[in-house]
Amino acid sequence: MTDPQLVLAERVQQALGTAFGSEYAGADPLIRPSQFADYQANVALSLAKRLRRAPREVAQAIADALDAGDVFAKVEVSGPGFLNITLSDSWIAEQAGRTLADPRSGVGQTTPPQTVVVDYSAPNAAKEMHVGHLRTTIVGDSLVRMLEHLGNRVIRQNHLGDWGTQFGLLIEHLLDIGEPNAIAQLQAGETNEYYQAARAKFDSDPVFKERSRRRVATLQGGDPETMRLWHLFMDATVRYFNKVYDTLGVTLTDDDIAGESMYNPMLAETCADLEAAGVAVISEGALCVFPPGFTGSDDKPLPLIIRKSDGGYGYATTDMAAIRYRVRDLKADRILYVVGADQSLHFQMIFAAARQAGWLPDSVSAEHTQIGMMLGADGRRFRTRSGESVKLTDLLDEAVERASAAIAERGYDEATRAEIARAVGIGAVKYADLSVSHDSEYIFDFDRMLSFAGNTGPYMQYATARIRSIFRKGGVDPADATGPILLDEPAERDLALQLLGFGTVIENAATLAEPHRVCAYLFETASTFTTFYEKCPVLRDDVPEATRASRLALCALTLSVLATGLTLLGVPIPERM
């Protein structure tokens, strides 16, 4: 254990047990960073009442019982009963040295590992993959990277919208324009145009409408020729999705596709089982679950409709089948749904209904990781000027072009410049999505995300490139910068202390499903490094050999923390910038 906050918490709890008896050893020590010391423990204030003693007296008793060992340099009671704790320099230096030698830079393993199902990306084949899906894709992918790095068994599920009545008209339109044309259009990502053309015919041409109706029936019946056409349509569409994933450097593959169509054969049984268990009842001709606690505006119980009165199944039916499959067949301990915040009620009701049915036991957690809407500069849903949704490949191309323009003056040859521009452009878009809390709305703004200052992708990438350039200039390989670490200057101490917190940040981000915590931490780390680098010359001639070795070791540890962190976020790292 290298995280000072955790070490501290453990020691304070031991002291609580020693001072007041074992029933107090479990109290939260309430450790916070402090202005006056490294940390403060506020537990005395909360325990005073329970102990019927003055808070300062309680704090003093803890201080007296605290085994400072070689960890703490100073423990002081202050104010109404805070415990101010200063770590010893030698302990920090030793922990920093250990973290440097640790290939995982202080990130532990979840014990026991969990099976985590992560439902993310999930674009719809009948519509365009839009910026909303971009964000669920990017946030979801960083979560799977972190969960996997922590040793969990992660199962990605790309719940594609690849089924439903709209496939009747999509397939008939495919026949009208011919297979090669359809494939070309879909692969190019023009699903929106394709759908609109099909829809227009459906609305104006009764013959086409009738054909589409019949096609829905043959699709549902599993007719081989119709299935062949459906596959043709989906393959071309997925090829476009894969192109976007590839550009983004997202870890989803075809093996992770588990779209709505996959659950189609299970839907009748899903409904039958819920009805037989008495969880679902017929209401106005439809089969519904009324999970407790959900009421509409009129105070009437709110239904989750799992079979419409015409016998058709819907989005909720599929999600009921999916949650059962994920628990029973995939053996999930935890299921994350990285999906738009506007679907919050849907998921609350699915989880409640699944609990009611006994399909989601208390031992399994189901969480909706709500994704906030991406807004345009006008504060409305992000669109092009003409009001259409923005094509993702165009958006990503523009990010790369702008990045290329931003580094034009730096004198790179064309190939290098293209490579850096790609990493910077894509990294900027991804980091912008990750650095704000996932449920907040935010304005998509190229200028801000591509800025080299502030909590942005380019700033973080630049921070790593700058450290690499120190090593290049010094003719040292970061792997050879093994210290030992000496903490003579406050800026060295601050940096070392900051670096010790990395493991806990990754664990918390994975547990809470909040990648923005990692961004905030990395940004703070880069800023702490900047101060260190301003105050503490590394390569200058007058720097003594041992100091130089120590500072290079701090540079190497910073580099590995920043690089590991960015990799876990899924943000590419150019070697130089």
Ligand code: ARG
């Ligand atoms: N395709 C859906 C959409 O674009 C998202 C699916 C999310 N996952 C799920 N299990 N419902 O809104």
